[in-house]
Amino acid sequence: MNRRKLLQLLSKGAAAGAFVKLSGGLAQSKIPQGATESMKVLGATLREYGERSEFEKDVIRYISPNLRSRHTGADFAPLEKLEGVITPSSLHFERHHGGVPNVNPADYRLVIHGMVERPLMFTLQDLKRFPSVTRTYFIECAGNGQNGYRNPPDMTLTATRSRGLVSNSSWTGVPLSILLKEAGLKEGARWLIPEGQDAAAYTRSLPLEKALDDVLVAYAQNGEAIRPEQGYPVRLVVPGWEGSIQVKWLRRIQVTDTPVMSKDETSEYTDVMADGKIYAFTWVMDPESIITYPSGLQQIQRGFHEIRGLAWSGHGRIRRVEISLDGGKSWKQASLEPAPDALSVVRFKYNWVWDGKETVIMSRAWDEKGNTQPTQEEFFAKWARNNRYHYNAIQAWRIGADGKVVNGDKTLAGAPAQLGAVGRGGCGGES
Amino acid sequence: MRRKWFYLALSALALSALVLAQGRYQIGTPLNEQEVQEWNIRPSILANGIGLPPGQGTVDEGAKVYATHCAGCHGSSGEGGAFTRLVSEPFPITKETDSVDFAIGNYWQYATTLFDYTRRAMPFATPGILSNDEVYAVVAYILYQNGVIDESEPMNAQTLPRVQMPARALLELDPGTQKRFPWLKLP
Numbered sequence: 340m341n342r343r344k345l346l347q348l349l350s351k352g353a354a355a356g357a358f359v360k361l362s363g364g365l366a367q368s369k370i371p372q373g374a375t376e377s378m379k380v381l382g383a384t385l386r387e388y389g390e391r392s393e394f395e396k397d398v399i400r401y402i403s404p405n406l407r408s409r410h411t412g413a414d415f416a417p418l419e420k421l422e423g424v425i426t427p428s429s430l431h432f433e434r435h436h437g438g439v440p441n442v443n444p445a446d447y448r449l450v451i452h453g454m455v456e457r458p459l460m461f462t463l464q465d466l467k468r469f470p471s472v473t474r475t476y477f478i479e480c481a482g483n484g485q486n487g488y489r490n491p492p493d494m495t496l497t498a499t500r501s502r503g504l505v506s507n508s509s510w511t512g513v514p515l516s517i518l519l520k521e522a523g524l525k526e527g528a529r530w531l532i533p534e535g536q537d538a539a540a541y542t543r544s545l546p547l548e549k550a551l552d553d554v555l556v557a558y559a560q561n562g563e564a565i566r567p568e569q570g571y572p573v574r575l576v577v578p579g580w581e582g583s584i585q586v587k588w589l590r591r592i593q594v595t596d597t598p599v600m601s602k603d604e605t606s607e608y609t610d611v612m613a614d615g616k617i618y619a620f621t622w623v624m625d626p627e628s629i630i631t632y633p634s635g636l637q638q639i640q641r642g643f644h645e646i647r648g649l650a651w652s653g654h655g656r657i658r659r660v661e662i663s664l665d666g667g668k669s670w671k672q673a674s675l676e677p678a679p680d681a682l683s684v685v686r687f688k689y690n691w692v693w694d695g696k697e698t699v700i701m702s703r704a705w706d707e708k709g710n711t712q713p714t715q716e717e718f719f720a721k722w723a724r725n726n727r728y729h730y731n732a733i734q735a736w737r738i739g740a741d742g743k744v745v746n747g748d749k750t751l752a753g754a755p756a757q758l759g760a761v762g763r764g765g766c767g768g769e770s
Numbered sequence: 771m772r773r774k775w776f777y778l779a780l781s782a783l784a785l786s787a788l789v790l791a792q793g794r795y796q797i798g799t800p801l802n803e804q805e806v807q808e809w810n811i812r813p814s815i816l817a818n819g820i821g822l823p824p825g826q827g828t829v830d831e832g833a834k835v836y837a838t839h840c841a842g843c844h845g846s847s848g849e850g851g852a853f854t855r856l857v858s859e860p861f862p863i864t865k866e867t868d869s870v871d872f873a874i875g876n877y878w879q880y881a882t883t884l885f886d887y888t889r890r891a892m893p894f895a896t897p898g899i900l901s902n903d904e905v906y907a908v909v910a911y912i913l914y915q916n917g918v919i920d921e922s923e924p925m926n927a928q929t930l931p932r933v934q935m936p937a938r939a940l941l942e943l944d945p946g947t948q949k950r951f952p953w954l955k956l957p
Contacts, residue, residue, distance in 0.1 A: 450806065601887065606874075618945075621944040622947060725863075
C-alpha cells in the first residue's frame, strides 16, 4: 500500500468514527438494552425434557441440496459450530439406506443364530441385564472427506462439509463377546453377519476376532437411549472401523464360516486404488484431523486466535497433532484436550496471533502406531482419483488479507473430478 | 481391552455360584430351528450360494418384472435414472471411469450379491414384495443386460452361484486387513 492510499483510508476511517460519535450521542451505552430484561420477569417453568436455547436453532446438520432422496444418503455434523469432543446426539451425522425405522422396544428382539450351540433371542431388557461397558468412541462414515476428491477443490467448502461425517459419543452396551459366549460358538465359526431392522435389512460381514475384541451391542448414547437415527434401540459399535459396518437397529446376527459379500461391502465401501485394483474390507479408519476454527467461509480479524480442531484415528490413540501456519513448510505442536482416549476424538488447540498477512493453515494428526495424514499428492499416489472413500489428506484453509477463510487445498494436475452428480447414492452425502 | 471386559464379566459371574458353574449368565430365550426361520425373513445369501431359495426365473420374465418394479428409478433398461445405474460401460473400470458409471457388469464382484440385495432391499419403497421367482428373473435380466449371461440361461440356486462376474478379477483384500487377519480369504 502506498502512502497516498494509506492517507485516504485513514481519512475515511476518521470520518466514519466522527459519524458514530454524532449519531450515538443521545443514548449510547455499552450495555445491550435487553441484557437485564430477564431480571424483571419470571422465567420459563420446569419442563420434563430440555431443549436448547431458541437462539441456537441455526446449529443444525448439513443436508446437501443435491440429494435425490432423504431416505438414503448422509448428512453432516456441524463441526465448526461445536465445542469439546462429544457430539450432541441430535447433531450426530446420519447415514441411512432405507430411512429411519420406528422400532417399538416392546417388540424388539435380537437373535443370534447360525454356527452356535444355542440360538438365542434377547429382549432389550435381557441385553440390559448383562454386565455393561461405557466407552467414548468416534463413528466415521467411510465417505468422510469425499469432497476432497473434487478437482479443482470446492472453494465453498466448510469444515462441516470437509469432515462432518464423523461424530463422537459415549456408548453404553454389552460386549458382543458376552452374548456370543452365551450362545456358544461352534468350531469353525469365523464371521458374523449382523442385520438391521430397517427397510434395507442392512447387512455386513464382521470377523469374529474383532467382535470378541471390543465390539459393543450398544443401547445408550451419551447417557440416554440411542437416538432413532443412530439405531434405536440397539446398534453395533465397532470401534475404529468404518461407520457402515456398525449396523444400526440390530435385529439378527448370523454366525458363519464365510463372509456374505453383501452389496455394501462389494459394490460400495470397496476402494479403487491408484494401481487399478479394488480393495475389499478396508475397515480401519486412518488418522484424520480438521481445523474447525478458523475454517472455510469464516471471517477472522487481526490479533489473537485459538486455533481449534478435532483429531481421531481408527488405529488407536492420537499421539500428537501438528499445526502449520505457513502452508506446510513448518509444523508446530498443538495441545490436546482431554487426554486422548483410544479410538475417540480429541480436541487440539494452538495459540496464534494473526498479523493480517495472507497465509495457509493446516493440521495433521499422528496416532500411537505412527500413522499420519498424507498430503493430497501422497494420498492420490495410493488411492485412485475416482475412488469414493477413506479420503484423509491434510485439509488446508487459506486466510486472505481480508480475513476471509476459504478452502486452501491445491488444484491437482490431471483431469477435473466432480462427485457423481446423478445416478449414485453417496455416503459422502453430497452426490 | 478384550481382556479387561473378560475380567469384568468374570467378576460379575463370581456373584452367582450357579451361573459360574455354567460359565454363562442364563439370559435370553433359546430358539429352535423353526423359530429362527420365522425371524429370519430375509436370509443372507452367501457367495457360495448357501441361502438361495428354491425357484427360478428367466431373462424374459425378468424384463417384465424390471419394467414394473425397477425402471422408474433405474431407467428403462438399467442405464440409470433418478437412481443408480445398473447396466455398465464395458468392463473393466479404469482410473478414468467416472464413479457414477460403476455398475453391475463392471464393478459388482459376486452374482449372489445381486440376489441377496434385490430380495433384501428392493424395490426401494416397497422392499420384500417380489417373490423368489421374480427375484431370480430380474437378476437374470440384469445380468443379461450387462452381458454377463446368455439370454437362454435361467437363474436358480444352482446356476446363479456359478456366474462369474468380470470385476471379481480386480478385487483384492486390503493389505492391512490381510496382515491383521492372515486367515482371511475372499470368496
